[in-house]
Amino acid sequence: MTTHGIRRPLLTVSALLIAALTHGPLVRVSAQARSQGAAPDLATVSATRAHVEALASDRFDGRAAGSEGAKLAADYLVDQLQRLGARPLPGQQDLRFAFQFTGGVKDGGSSVALKAAGGDAERWTAADTVQGLSFSDSGQVSGQVVFAGYGLVVPESGSFSYDSYGAMNVKDKIVVVLRYYPEDADEQIKTVLARYSGLRYKALAARERGARALVVITGPRSPNAGTVAPMTFDAAVAGSGIVAASVGGVVADALFKQVSGKSLDAAQQALDTGNPHVAGFEIPGVELTLDVKVTRERQTDHNVVAYLPPQQAGSPSVDKPYVMLGAHYDHLGHGGHGSSLARREEMGSIHHGADDNASGVAAVLAAGAQLAGMKRDRGIVLAFWSGEELGLLGSAEFTRGPPVPIDQIAAYVNLDMVGRMRDNKLAVQAAGTSSAWPRVIEQTNVPIGFDIQLQNDPNLPTDTSSFNAASIPCLSLFTGSHPDYHRPTDVASAINVADLDRVARFTALLAQKVANLPQPPDFIKVRRTTDEGGGDRAALRVFTGTIPDYTSEVQGLKLGGVIDGGPAAKAGLKEGDVIVEFAGRKVANIYDYMYALEGVKIGVPVKVVYLRGGNPAEVTLTPEARK
Ligand SMILES: [Zn+2]
Numbered sequence: 001m002t003t004h005g006i007r008r009p010l011l012t013v014s015a016l017l018i019a020a021l022t023h024g025p026l027v028r029v030s031a032q033a034r035s036q037g038a039a040p041d042l043a044t045v046s047a048t049r050a051h052v053e054a055l056a057s058d059r060f061d062g063r064a065a066g067s068e069g070a071k072l073a074a075d076y077l078v079d080q081l082q083r084l085g086a087r088p089l090p091g092q093q094d095l096r097f098a099f100q101f102t103g104g105v106k107d108g109g110s111s112v113a114l115k116a117a118g119g120d121a122e123r124w125t126a127a128d129t130v131q132g133l134s135f136s137d138s139g140q141v142s143g144q145v146v147f148a149g150y151g152l153v154v155p156e157s158g159s160f161s162y163d164s165y166g167a168m169n170v171k172d173k174i175v176v177v178l179r180y181y182p183e184d185a186d187e188q189i190k191t192v193l194a195r196y197s198g199l200r201y202k203a204l205a206a207r208e209r210g211a212r213a214l215v216v217i218t219g220p221r222s223p224n225a226g227t228v229a230p231m232t233f234d235a236a237v238a239g240s241g242i243v244a245a246s247v248g249g250v251v252a253d254a255l256f257k258q259v260s261g262k263s264l265d266a267a268q269q270a271l272d273t274g275n276p277h278v279a280g281f282e283i284p285g286v287e288l289t290l291d292v293k294v295t296r297e298r299q300t301d302h303n304v305v306a307y308l309p310p311q312q313a314g315s316p317s318v319d320k321p322y323v324m325l326g327a328h329y330d331h332l333g334h335g336g337h338g339s340s341l342a343r344r345e346e347m348g349s350i351h352h353g354a355d356d357n358a359s360g361v362a363a364v365l366a367a368g369a370q371l372a373g374m375k376r377d378r379g380i381v382l383a384f385w386s387g388e389e390l391g392l393l394g395s396a397e398f399t400r401g402p403p404v405p406i407d408q409i410a411a412y413v414n415l416d417m418v419g420r421m422r423d424n425k426l427a428v429q430a431a432g433t434s435s436a437w438p439r440v441i442e443q444t445n446v447p448i449g450f451d452i453q454l455q456n457d458p459n460l461p462t463d464t465s466s467f468n469a470a471s472i473p474c475l476s477l478f479t480g481s482h483p484d485y486h487r488p489t490d491v492a493s494a495i496n497v498a499d500l501d502r503v504a505r506f507t508a509l510l511a512q513k514v515a516n517l518p519q520p521p522d523f524i525k526v527r528r529t530t531d532e533g534g535g536d537r538a539a540l541r542v543f544t545g546t547i548p549d550y551t552s553e554v555q556g557l558k559l560g561g562v563i564d565g566g567p568a569a570k571a572g573l574k575e576g577d578v579i580v581e582f583a584g585r586k587v588a589n590i591y592d593y594m595y596a597l598e599g600v601k602i603g604v605p606v607k608v609v610y611l612r613g614g615n616p617a618e619v620t621l622t623p624e625a626r627k
Contacts, residue, residue, distance in 0.1 A: 185274025
């Protein structure tokens, strides 16, 4: 059934629908009943289906933050909120709250020139022949050339290690490396090497060895042979401290013409065995000049936030008069942003995001419609975030500059992927943030009867983290991941609408219960047992107790906090400090930090250089073993 079907005999039906939506019983209008204009049996109209089908339709184009599709989705939300009777927050005129973010990177016309001894310079500018890498610094660099194989550096672990540089001195040189990793190595080695084959890793390895620039070529024996690496969106706004570009086969051939007795194909073949001892070599008598121009595009998007003022049930005034329900409405568009899991044949298609997170949005709208008619001592804030897929940008922006005092928010309930319930199971996460939660959840669940899975940790890859960081008691509802996650196949027809309607009802009852609590829930800061970002195995073993602030746009790693009693706290680091050097390695952003973590050992003190209020300082930090 499509929304259009419902529309034709709409008037009476829509009035009934709104009544159904407002008062929350589950209803579905049979086609036959509609064609006969019969009054629908209120018991079967879904409170959420229409929202999911609308938001996950092609019209919204996958709702990538900053896109036309996201704008349409924001318009849809504003319209639905007005229909259910919500209004702007006190002191506000509009439901939209704008925020800026780095939404994309573009190549601004990079070029590469090659001058061989005694020969004329050749220069290339075409986009399919030279392209800056998304994290590259912009700049012009010239220098002699060294070929460093796959440019991989894998820290020693156990018996295995791999270092494409070996004893080679690449200081002040331009390093040329192959994309990907050895093609014919055995699977086990490939798995390890793959983890270090990201281009940003290769750039950091070259930068760490003093190289002036990095040039990436796609070898003749690799997939996409001879093509330039596409500019993938990289959320880290800061550059990487090195000029880096990818060049096409024509440039690679011109380079290897200068190497006597060795073709690129032969060089790659030797490396593709996976043998770590195949050395790199100089490309004599050649000077390369790279002129890389990478522009980071600032974009604007909107959070949509509406309000249902208190409708007193009991005491006239309460502490912390706002209860927030929230869900992100953005998704991945056509998958251009880094976290798409589309299979090769799905690449570029609309990522409909029905479960992630049209389901959460639909449930918050439906709960809002129900709450509009329910008694409550606190006001209900209905919030819809954008930029979640890019790093919780919208919710972080809200908590950084909230339109209502942050300490007046009694609680935040987040819904992210609640549309694919299986076996009546509902995960209620972040339950450790208040001692009030277990009882409130249990009481709320009585009329619904979910098999509730309580989880305490609030440090989740969703908007709850922004509110936990602001010391607000929060919960996050989740019905579990599935093979369609972050793929175009996450479609409306796969949504379990009947249980999603129950989630909406549960959410309305939960919000009402919190709204009528005589005392607002207390906040408990849940001690984190792991640090943020836990990338690869080596870093996973080491515990430093830092909490990166993902949304900051400074050079370095800004701390969103430190873990009580952790190494960083013991060293005297605190929220707001910006780490610029760690264990002797320059840190321009989170990636550099992860990279630096690879090289530290448990119990061995390291020097940390940081900025506090712009002033440089240093401490000694002793990494501990992760518990
Ligand atoms: Zn999501």
